[in-house]
Amino acid sequence: MLSEISVAEREEQPYVAITERVTMSDIGTVLPELHPQVGAWMADRRLRPFGAPFWKYDVIDMGGTMEVEVGVPVRDAVEGDERVRAGALPAGRYVTATYTGHPMGLENATSTLLEWAAERDLAWDMATTDVGEVWGARLEIYETDPAEEPDLAKWVTRLAFRLAD
Numbered sequence: 001m002l003s004e005i006s007v008a009e010r011e012e013q014p015y016v017a018i019t020e021r022v023t024m025s026d027i028g029t030v031l032p033e034l035h036p037q038v039g040a041w042m043a044d045r046r047l048r049p050f051g052a053p054f055w056k057y058d059v060i061d062m063g064g065t066m067e068v069e070v071g072v073p074v075r076d077a078v079e080g081d082e083r084v085r086a087g088a089l090p091a092g093r094y095v096t097a098t099y100t101g102h103p104m105g106l107e108n109a110t111s112t113l114l115e116w117a118a119e120r121d122l123a124w125d126m127a128t129t130d131v132g133e134v135w136g137a138r139l140e141i142y143e144t145d146p147a148e149e150p151d152l153a154k155w156v157t158r159l160a161f162r163l164a165d
Contacts, residue, residue: 002109003098005116010160013089016042016080017056017071024062028103031055034070041084042072050075052158054141056089061132089137094160095122098143102152106140106159113159125162137162 018034035053042049051073059067069085080086095117099109117124125136143156 001100002112003100005095005097005113007093007122007163008096008160010089010091010094010162012091013051013073014075014077014086015054015071015073015089016047016078016084016086017069018084019058019067019069021065021067023065027066027068031068031070038070038072038084042074045078047074047078049073052141052143054139057135057138057140059132059134060138064132066132089139090125090162092125092137092165093163094137095163096158096160099157099159101155103155103157106157109157110159113161117161117163123164125164135162 016038018038020030020034022030038053049072053070053072056069056071057066058069059065069087071087073089077088078086095113097109097113099106101109124138126138127134137160139158139160141158141160143158144154146155149155
């Protein structure tokens, strides 16, 4: 189930993340394994999450390779290292919606969100290149902790895609 889609203003948000290149067939096995690695890196530095973990889709090529960051927001900017990068989600206007359900339904939820924006002639913070769509900020924010809610049908994911300035 997808909530009402809307446009919301978001402030800049520091984060830490591990970036990985994956195909659509590998995404569900490769990326979830990175969450504990980011968490361990943060714990070693006594950093606490300042929001829900997310996947940030930087480059999307559905038939090829995608570049995705598995990240966690932090209160203040920090230094990354060779494995974990530090960055900031850009401030700006985002198309947002909340999806409740099995992660397999996220593709349809995303399609609905993209169609909603197209019907309103909204332009994304995205450029089409020879490697795929390069996004400024396209997020899946995972509001549900799987350790607390094992029923995938009850998982809550917030979608937030940045609009062009």
